[in-house]
Amino acid sequence: MTSETYDTDPRPSRMSNRFRALWTQENVITIIVSAIVAIAVVLPLITLVVSSFLVLDDLGFSTEWSFGNYVTIVTDPIIPKAFLNTLIICSGCTVLATFLGVSLAWTNARTNCPGRTWLEPFNLIPFFLSPFIGAIAWHNMGEPKTGLLNNFFRDIFGIEGHVINIDNIWGVIWVTGIFFAPLVYLFVVGSLRRMDPSLEDSARTTGAGLFRTTMTVTLPLVMPGILSGAIIVFVTSAGEFGVPFKLSAPYGWETLTTQIFTKAVGDDANHYLGATMAMALGAITVFLIWIQRRYIAPRSFETVTGKGFRPNVLDLGSWKWVAFGYNILFILVAVILPIISLLIVSLHPVWQGTIMLDKITGINYVKTLFFWREESIDAATNGIFNSLFLAFVGASISMVLALVVSYMIHRTKGFGSWLLDFLCVVPIGFPGIVLAMGVLVTYIQTPIYATLWILLLGYITRFFPYGQRNIASILLSISEELDQSSRMAGATWVTTMRRITIPLLKPGIFAGWILLFVIFVRELSISIMLYTDGTETLAVGVYYLTNYENEPLTAALSLAQTLLCLICMIAFRRLAGKEALSA
Amino acid sequence: MTSEDISSKYLQVRNLVKYFGDDKAVDNISFGIDEGAFLTLLGPSGCGKTTTLMSIAGLHTINSGAIEVGGLTYTEPSSSIFLPPEKRDIGMVFQSYAIWPHMTVTQNVAYPLEIRKLNKSEIDDRVAETLSLVDLTDMAEKNATQLSGGQQQRASLARAIVSNPRLLLFDEPLSNLDLKLREAMRVELKRIQNEVGITSIYVTHDQSEALVMSDEIIVMSKGNIEQSGEPVEIYSKPNNKYVSNFIGVANLLDAKVEKVTEDGSGEVTVQYGEMTARLPCRIGRGVHQGDEATLSVRPENVHVSRDKTSDSSIEGKVENVIFLGNHVDCRVNWGEYEWKVIAHPRDRLKEGEKIYLRFDSDHTLAVQQ
Amino acid sequence: MSSNNNIDATVRISGLDKHFGPETAVLDFNILIEQGEFVTLLGPSGCGKTTTLRCVAGLERPDGGDIFIGDQLVASYEQDVYLNPEDRNIGMVFQSYAVWPHMTVFDNVAYGLRVRRAGKSEIKKRTMRALELVGLDHLADRYATKLSGGQRQRVALARAIVYEPRVILFDEPLSNLDAKLREQMRDEIVRLQKEVGITSIFVTHDQSEALVMSDRVVVMDKAVIQQVGDPQDIYANPANAFVANFIGVTSLLKGRVIGHSNSIYDIELPSIIGGEPLRLRATGETGIGEESEVHVSLRPEDVTLNTDKPSDAENLNLLEGKVIDTVYLGSFLECRVDVKGHEINIQIDHFENLSRDQTVFLTFRAEHALCLAN
Structure with a gap:
């Protein structure tokens, strides 16, 4: 009965009364913010839809309305293949990431695998790193001729040819699979760890053995989490640009994202065709996200009854060392080997596949990081500055928006809050490259095109919902009576926000800020669509180096970006506590 | 209560109406209380008690009526008056305690004084005084999260009374505590309220809390007031079947009023199955000779004996005996009616045994159906 | 439900000890529970009553002593015997109900029979009879998430008795219910227990529950039994100040x-x-x-x-x-x-x-x- 607040009165006695009631501090602020959010999210999507029906003539000057672009994407010699490749990659990546995520979460939460408490943060590291960098690192290791691992095997076992070839569609699945495994892990580990143990105990006392209990009770209970994680992985991998760009596209396996990039950017750019492909990709992902939210998320069972539980832990006996080895192996291939390979490559003036201790140099770091030196490369050093600026400003603005929007959705209620809730979900359904396509066609004629501001706009629109979720989860867990008692103590709405609500949300705000900072620092697929000379970002810098310079330079900048992300991850865990990421 | 009665009171709620959408949560109720009194709004969930409290607090707007405290009008839609909650000078204790977890106990309690811009030394004095009143002096520098439920409730009370507000509101403050603590806290709450003398309104669905704490109780149902009065009056002279059933436990029988005398006593007949009895009783308000009424008899007022000790004794069969330590709950079949009876363990009642029930006519009451 | 007259369903616990790290949870617990008896373990939280119950269930391993169900030794520290919970043929009702949310009421109750590989028609017959006993036969197809607290507890009860276990264990099953429902369920459990005639061990911290429901009450404090007796006896003749104060x-x-x-x-x-x-x-x-x-x-x-x-x-x-x-x-x-x-x-x-x-x-x-x- 206490959930209704005081501006939902349906039967005001006078109009003047009603008008005055609307003109409160909170309503003024919330109306402004919701207008900003609505324009930022809706405008690019509408423009995207509209432009997909505009067909560019052969000369590239004038356009006419038709379904021509849709015909093109079906009849084009490359696009249908790219579509098929995308589906293969997404399916493979989803299977691999789900298997890895669930098995790691289970060994970690429910077995006596040694060292599981300190293994967990390492399992989550890939979540904070860039898959694009992962692809670069794995290219250095698994390239057939010069790959470190192939050389290693040749040297040790005297094998002719190569053991691994990472430069194909399977390589893309491998790298995205290991990098997205933490997504599934996060969806599953919380419900495994906090599951009321009596749910399983009662199966045991009813007469079911351990295996049967696991198959008929434990697994079905976490299934909604597994499915949600799997769908998120599918959608994320569908929108992944960096990995296929590095590993498969150069070798003949195009994907939708690499095709959108090729068609929309470059010398004979056709934004309208790009928009049409983005529409196709967006349609798939939005559909899947809708399925997840409509059918799967509501099925997640309340298996947590509020008490602190010690979960049932399975004694694996000597098998626990196998589980330990498995977990270490994952960390090795997902984190340690890539970082070591980047380090090795970055210390050579040129990379020819063998370690040459006498040639070791720091010149690549000088060139990519020391912006004050003559020989520094602008695309790299600009990228550092621009990314730090975008990440700092973008995360800050996003969190302010997120705060007000969360407050509106979960506190003020009524008054269009369902619409805001919806607007906060929409960007999550669109891969960055799709949304960037929309932003591009929307603002191409305005002064912000070709500035950092268009990047900022793209970043915030696409990612502020992540911050919003971070705040909303805390806001939902703190009682509304905490705010109300401040009002009763005599404080106005603004004072209450300043002294009660915001301090209570502080951990969520900081955690969200750092999360967004990391996302922005490594962001590639929006940046690649919207940058121009001078507005390169860190990831674009890496892209530039890998495309136009050599591998050691690329590795140096990649490692710098990775270190920045790792520092943010440590800060995030300090501030947000261990389980802040879970679902 | 008539409007003249209310107009002399400290707190006045007049013709309060509140809708949620199309649901009428509060249906034109009026009441008032004297300064310093402790009033309880009692009723099941959805009866409108919390809505009434929220309306007084200013956390809900109302559709019509007026709320006035000590000469200050809080809200009156017909004159476009709506004082926001922070301007009403009210202390409130919530069900969830609502102690701010990012502050210490002292900071929590000092907050209303800081908002009122008192100077530092005065704030320190008043906080210390209030904390000692609620017996939390030792916890002053503890973080709110380190307190137990009972201690959080004391801190919440201290925060509500520290600014010496016009009015103190309680929204089911004890319902999150366990039974033993709840019983201790209700006595404690009442003691502190007595000491500070702030006019208080208390909302609960727990009738025993209402009986223990209140100077006056208002029993509500479906947005209306069923009865108001002192606890003893409500318990021993319920206006109707609803109140009798809600407060305490009662045997409620369909009865026909045979006789009403001037001193308020009379006789009724009750019939269940083949059993009939004519019982002397008191006659409640609004009950007349010849009416169909409800006879209300509390289980503790039913006396059990193995011999017939009075003309109006009735004979029944013990159906069920539940041992509860200091007393025995039993069910006695009489025709088609099952009496709830409280007996003494030393009576050693056995299931299936025949016994006689006798009723004290002073504690047997015919009320409106 | 037929009573289990033909099988021996006594519970004998002798010298039971259980430690958690340096803490002693249960010390030298001894009792012989007769077939069909309703015994309550009563005490404040942390007194060892739940640990004792979990040792009987097989959810904890004793650090000393023997537990017999009937003439079967189900746990013995000295002889290194330990039967898994699924091999003890017991039923258990938990505080949090532990009704599986991904199954219907019917599937929840039928689970124990399916595990025991009962025939399809028998499963149907016996499940429906158990549901009738707890008054939920009309909700058989409903998902457990759609039930109220009291209904969930009834499902848990039906699930624990449907395969006619030797002993049924209750771990504070009423403490999550509100006062009115608690009394109602309390009477229901007693009625059902008498009807089915199954040996029962009931754990609670609520003395009035213990007085009302039990044939015998075991009062525990600080890991040790303080007194064993029937409710009237314990109320009238408490063995020590703790018992006098805790009961009534x-x-x-x-x-x-x-x-x-x-x-x-x-x-x-x-x-x-x-x-x-x-x-x-x-x-x-x-x-x-x-x-x-x-x-x-x-x-x-x-x-x-x-x-x-x-x-x-x-x-x-x-x-x-x-x-x-x-x-x-x-x-x-x-x-x-x-x-x-x-x-x-x-x-x-x-x-x-x-x-x-x-x-x-x-x-x-x-x-x-x-x-x-x-």
């Missing part, structure tokens, strides 16, 4: 034995506020020595409050005191009286106007004052 309401007065004849003791209570000590006569077990420190336990309903000094009290204990406060509870009045620094609770049947600090006279019989050795 009582005033415990600290005093010293100064003389006795058989089981009637003369006791001196020191005056806490100074002055002459108080004297009273109390009943106790024989063999409490002169000069021993004792507690006198006095139930509120056994004390009579007089506003004037009674004249006919030669055979009664008489104490003079002052009213501390009264609490009106409708059916009775609770009154606390200060007698030279000792606080005595009294229950008065009818409303009476007593003011604070009013002088009152308390009378009670020697057989209602229990002398408990420390």
Whole structure:
């Protein structure tokens, strides 16, 4: 009965009364913010839809309305293949990431695998790193001729040819699979760890053995989490640009994202065709996200009854060392080997596949990081500055928006809050490259095109919902009576926000800020669509180096970006506590 | 209560109406209380008690009526008056305690004084005084999260009374505590309220809390007031079947009023199955000779004996005996009616045994159906 | 449900110990529970009652002692025997209901039969009968998430009895329900248990549940059994001050034995506020020595409050005191009286106007004052 607040009165006695009631501090602020959010999210999507029906003539000057672009994407010699490749990659990546995520979460939460408490943060590291960098690192290791691992095997076992070839569609699945495994892990580990143990105990006392209990009770209970994680992985991998760009596209396996990039950017750019492909990709992902939210998320069972539980832990006996080895192996291939390979490559003036201790140099770091030196490369050093600026400003603005929007959705209620809730979900359904396509066609004629501001706009629109979720989860867990008692103590709405609500949300705000900072620092697929000379970002810098310079330079900048992300991850865990990421 | 009665009171709620959408949560109720009194709004969930409290607090707007405290009008839609909650000078204790977890106990309690811009030394004095009143002096520098439920409730009370507000509101403050603590806290709450003398309104669905704490109780149902009065009056002279059933436990029988005398006593007949009895009783308000009424008899007022000790004794069969330590709950079949009876363990009642029930006519009451 | 007359369903626990790290959860627990008996383990939280139950269930491994169900040894530390819970043929009802949310009511209840590979028609028949017993047959196809707390607990109950286990274990099954529903479910469980005739062990911290439901009550505190007996016996003859205080309401007065004849003791209570000590006569077990420190336990309903000094009290204990406060509870009045620094609770049947600090006279019989050795 206490959930209704005081501006939902349906039967005001006078109009003047009603008008005055609307003109409160909170309503003024919330109306402004919701207008900003609505324009930022809706405008690019509408423009995207509209432009997909505009067909560019052969000369590239004038356009006419038709379904021509849709015909093109079906009849084009490359696009249908790219579509098929995308589906293969997404399916493979989803299977691999789900298997890895669930098995790691289970060994970690429910077995006596040694060292599981300190293994967990390492399992989550890939979540904070860039898959694009992962692809670069794995290219250095698994390239057939010069790959470190192939050389290693040749040297040790005297094998002719190569053991691994990472430069194909399977390589893309491998790298995205290991990098997205933490997504599934996060969806599953919380419900495994906090599951009321009596749910399983009662199966045991009813007469079911351990295996049967696991198959008929434990697994079905976490299934909604597994499915949600799997769908998120599918959608994320569908929108992944960096990995296929590095590993498969150069070798003949195009994907939708690499095709959108090729068609929309470059010398004979056709934004309208790009928009049409983005529409196709967006349609798939939005559909899947809708399925997840409509059918799967509501099925997640309340298996947590509020008490602190010690979960049932399975004694694996000597098998626990196998589980330990498995977990270490994952960390090795997902984190340690890539970082070591980047380090090795970055210390050579040129990379020819063998370690040459006498040639070791720091010149690549000088060139990519020391912006004050003559020989520094602008695309790299600009990228550092621009990314730090975008990440700092973008995360800050996003969190302010997120705060007000969360407050509106979960506190003020009524008054269009369902619409805001919806607007906060929409960007999550669109891969960055799709949304960037929309932003591009929307603002191409305005002064912000070709500035950092268009990047900022793209970043915030696409990612502020992540911050919003971070705040909303805390806001939902703190009682509304905490705010109300401040009002009763005599404080106005603004004072209450300043002294009660915001301090209570502080951990969520900081955690969200750092999360967004990391996302922005490594962001590639929006940046690649919207940058121009001078507005390169860190990831674009890496892209530039890998495309136009050599591998050691690329590795140096990649490692710098990775270190920045790792520092943010440590800060995030300090501030947000261990389980802040879970679902 | 008539409007003249209310107009002399400290707190006045007049013709309060509140809708949620199309649901009428509060249906034109009026009441008032004297300064310093402790009033309880009692009723099941959805009866409108919390809505009434929220309306007084200013956390809900109302559709019509007026709320006035000590000469200050809080809200009156017909004159476009709506004082926001922070301007009403009210202390409130919530069900969830609502102690701010990012502050210490002292900071929590000092907050209303800081908002009122008192100077530092005065704030320190008043906080210390209030904390000692609620017996939390030792916890002053503890973080709110380190307190137990009972201690959080004391801190919440201290925060509500520290600014010496016009009015103190309680929204089911004890319902999150366990039974033993709840019983201790209700006595404690009442003691502190007595000491500070702030006019208080208390909302609960727990009738025993209402009986223990209140100077006056208002029993509500479906947005209306069923009865108001002192606890003893409500318990021993319920206006109707609803109140009798809600407060305490009662045997409620369909009865026909045979006789009403001037001193308020009379006789009724009750019939269940083949059993009939004519019982002397008191006659409640609004009950007349010849009416169909409800006879209300509390289980503790039913006396059990193995011999017939009075003309109006009735004979029944013990159906069920539940041992509860200091007393025995039993069910006695009489025709088609099952009496709830409280007996003494030393009576050693056995299931299936025949016994006689006798009723004290002073504690047997015919009320409106 | 047929009763299990043909199988031996006693539970025998001897010398049970259980430690969690340095903490002793259960120490030297011994009991023989008869077939069909309803035994309650009662005590405050942390007293070891739940641990004992979980040892019987096989959810904890004992660190000492033996547990027999019937003539089957299910756990023994000394002989290194430990049967998994699924091999003990027991039923268990949990505090959190633990009804599986991904199954229907029917599937929840049928689970134990499917595990036992019962035939399809038998599963259907027996599941529906169990559901009828708990009054949920009309909700068989509903998902467990759509049920209220009370209904979930009924599902849990049906699930635990459907395969006719030898013993059913209850781990505070009523504590998540609200007061009205709790009483209702309490009566229901007793009825069902009598009907099915199944040996039951029930864990609770609520003394009224224990009094109402049990054939025998085991009172535990600090990992050790304090008293075993039927409810009336435990209420009337508590073995020590802990039991007296935990079961029902009582005033415990600290005093010293100064003389006795058989089981009637003369006791001196020191005056806490100074002055002459108080004297009273109390009943106790024989063999409490002169000069021993004792507690006198006095139930509120056994004390009579007089506003004037009674004249006919030669055979009664008489104490003079002052009213501390009264609490009106409708059916009775609770009154606390200060007698030279000792606080005595009294229950008065009818409303009476007593003011604070009013002088009152308390009378009670020697057989209602229990002398408990420390």
